[in-house]
Amino acid sequence: MKIRVVGAGAIGGWVAAKLVAAGETVRAVGRNGPLESLTLVERGRPSEVGFSRDDEVADLLILATKATALSAASKAAAPWIRRHTTILPMLNGVPWWFINGEPLASVDPDGAIGSALPIDQVIGCVVHAACSRDSLGQVVVKHADRLIIGNPDGEASEQLANLNALFARAGLNPDPTSNIRRAIWYKLWGNATINPLSALTRATCDRILANAECRQWMLEGMMELAAIGAAIGCPIEESGEDRMAVTAKLGAFKTSMLQDIEARRPLELEALLGAPREIARERGIATPALDRLYATTKLLGESLS
Numbered sequence: 102m103k104i105r106v107v108g109a110g111a112i113g114g115w116v117a118a119k120l121v122a123a124g125e126t127v128r129a130v131g132r133n134g135p136l137e138s139l140t141l142v143e144r145g146r147p148s149e150v151g152f153s154r155d156d157e158v159a160d161l162l163i164l165a166t167k168a169t170a171l172s173a174a175s176k177a178a179a180p181w182i183r184r185h186t187t188i189l190p191m192l193n194g195v196p197w198w199f200i201n202g203e204p205l206a207s208v209d210p211d212g213a214i215g216s217a218l219p220i221d222q223v224i225g226c227v228v229h230a231a232c233s234r235d236s237l238g239q240v241v242v243k244h245a246d247r248l249i250i251g252n253p254d255g256e257a258s259e260q261l262a263n264l265n266a267l268f269a270r271a272g273l274n275p276d277p278t279s280n281i282r283r284a285i286w287y288k289l290w291g292n293a294t295i296n297p298l299s300a301l302t303r304a305t306c307d308r309i310l311a312n313a314e315c316r317q318w319m320l321e322g323m324m325e326l327a328a329i330g331a332a333i334g335c336p337i338e339e340s341g342e343d344r345m346a347v348t349a350k351l352g353a354f355k356t357s358m359l360q361d362i363e364a365r366r367p368l369e370l371e372a373l374l375g376a377p378r379e380i381a382r383e384r385g386i387a388t389p390a391l392d393r394l395y396a397t398t399k400l401l402g403e404s405l406s
Contacts (some may be wrong), residue, residue, distance in 0.1 A: 113165030123271035168372035175217035194372025207375035225281035229232030286335035296358040321390035
């Protein structure tokens with residue numbers, strides 16, 4: 102296969118390196134352009150992989166950018182996309198296609214993403230892994246659980262089966278599902294409140310969860326997210342306290358949004374909070390806790406520019 106990975110940072114770099122190690126031809130593009138090689142560190146063992154320089158049309162296009170960079174990345178990747186190309190966005194939060202393929206103004210305000218990435222070629226993905234880049238530029242795998250993958254319409258397809266087989270060969274632990282929307286919403290329910298709170302407080306997860314006021318704000322927001330999920334066929338069957346107990350096991354963990362704040366990068370606020378609020382408004386669901394969290398974090402993000 103001809104594989105293109107756009108956004109070869111921590112997660113994208115990990116996936117690209119694993120595919121190369123499995124014998125695939127991969128061209129990887131990072132923030133500063135195409136990568137020639139990458140050192141992947143798993144279980145403390147480093148291994149270097151080299152990437153292809155060919156510029157042919159992609160059989161598989163993986164977009165592992167931040168949600169804020171997806172519009173630009175989808176335009177840049179347009180020359181690699183043809184009718185047979187499988188498109189796999191690896192994103193945080195709510196994707197543009199989430200509500201029956203209808204555009205969400207919060208994450209795709211001008212429709213550019215939907216125009217560049219045909220929905221019938223897209224496979225949804227939820228990443229359950231923690232990777233980082235160290236001071237040497239190596240991609241370090243801290244935890245790699247699974248990649249949940251599924252078609253937006255929930256149907257089985259040859260495209261999905263081929264992707265599952267590819268990821269299995271590469272040791273990426275694929276987990277095909279017939280309800281990728283519910284998997285996306287469940288992950289969102291767990292991180293859409295603690296991410297912005299970590300940016301506002303500059304605190305790690307353990308400190309946020311130990312603060313009674315932060316916990317209450319999170320629980321209120323999680324209840325609102327659960328109500329939205331129930332209205333769109335993505336019910337949550339867990340309590341907020343139960344989910345917090347899982348997060349607490351991570352210890353002094355820095356969320357991706359806290360890392361973005363520290364690096365003065367744009368915040369993925371629309372994908373995490375803007376889109377859920379847009380969906381809620383269209384259904385008449387009140388979200389006061391999410392509204393307060395969105396407004397304060399947006400103001401913080403504006404101060405970074």
